[in-house]
Amino acid sequence: MPTDKEILDLIKNTSELRPSNNFLSKSKKVLKVKAEKINQRRRIRRNAKFGIIFSMSLAIVLWFSFFNGSQSVLSTYNSILSSLSQNEKLTTTTNTDPSVLIYHTHNQESFTPYIKTDTSIEPFHTEKNITLVGEKLANFLNQKGVNSIHDKTDITKELEIEGAGYGNAYDSSRKVVTDALNQNKDIKLILDLHRDNLERRNTTVELNSIEIPRISFVVSGNSYYYEKNLKVATLLHEKLESKYPGVSRGIITKGGDTPGSYNQDLHEHSLLLNIGGVENTLEEEYKSAEIIAEVIVEVLDDLE
Incomplete structure (x- = not known):
């Protein structure tokens, strides 16, 4: 058997293999x-x-x-x-179940800058009215992540059709609230939105050189839920006052001399909200709507 050295020498000395043509x-x-x-x-x-x-x-x-x-x-x-x-x-x-219900018992309440009337007669309008402010408030809440219902029922027109007097408005709006509660079990706050009939000097405040309609919270003393509604009003008033001093006109309690309960007996977090007054403009009202929307968002989680 050849050794490794012999094999290497054989390979080294062998001529190169080339393939044939x-x-x-x-x-x-x-x-x-x-x-x-x-x-x-x-x-x-x-x-x-x-x-x-x-x-x-x-x-x-x-x-x-x-x-x-x-x-x-x-x-x-x-x-x-x-x-x-x-x-x-x-x-x-x-x-996204709704948390806030906004409606208008006096839905055609309007403003003197748009309607010229006798000083003894409050302005009302079928289009330029408080309902537009409610729409803005609902939009602001939705933008801030709080789902809301804005009811646009024309209570005034329904009363005219029924031949009922203006004093029956709360009876008509009561059905609006009842239907909404039956269809939406998670509503945490109900607001009946109005504008006041006071003069501008009483309903407007200057904040950072901007005219802002003031806001008041009306609570019925005749309601079964008076104490709970008062607590809600207090939370909103205090939060509003701390963030925007002077914008709140405070809490107004309507006692035994006021007939009915403003439908506040239907829910334990129910208020009548006045934004501005008869002499304010819609543009001004919208500013206050944005402010109160901000306050509602911060207080809503504190409602039991």
């Missing part, structure tokens, strides 16, 4: 044939792909042209949108 020629032909087959398969796959795309495009054109395909597409599209819309509604109902 015949071997090279045959190998070149074999490789060329295989390359042609590979290219052919690639061309077949490419042509097949283009053929499928062309056939599908032609089928779609024929479908739209002769088989009313566009209507089917639109129908499917609309079905999808409808399904998405329904899901969105379900999500809103389930996850």
Whole structure:
């Protein structure tokens, strides 16, 4: 058996092996044939792909042209949108239950800058009225993450249709509150929004060189929930006074000489809210609506 050294010497001294010309020629032909087959398969796959795309495009054109395909597409599209819309509604109902109800017993209360009347007659309007302020308040609350309901029932018009007097307004708005509570079990605060009938000098304060309508909280002493409603009013008043000194006109308690309870017997967190007065403008009222929205958001979690 040769040693390792002998094997190495043999390899070192052996002449270099070179393939013959015949071997090279045959190998070149074999490789060329295989390359042609590979290219052919690639061309077949490419042509097949283009053929499928062309056939599908032609089928779609024929479908739209002769088989009313566009209507089917639109129908499917609309079905999808409808399904998405329904899901969105379900999500809103389930996850964002309303916390605040805003309504207006005297919904057509308006402002003298828009309606010129005899000084003995308060201005009322079917469009430019306190309802617009309620809408702004609801929007501000929603923007701050507090879901709210703003009821726009035209109580004044309903009274006219029924032939009832203005003194029956709270009877009509009582149904609004009752229906809302039956449909929304998680309401934590109810606000009957009004504007006062006092003069501007009593309802407006200057804050940082801006005229701001003042806000008062009215609590009925005739309500079963008087003490709890008073506590809510106190929380809102104190928070408002600490953040915006002078904007609150304080808490007004209506006693036994006032008929009814302003519907405050329907919920333990129910108030009548006066924003500004008859001589303020809507633009001014909106500023106070934003302020009280901020206060409500901060106090809402403290309501038991």
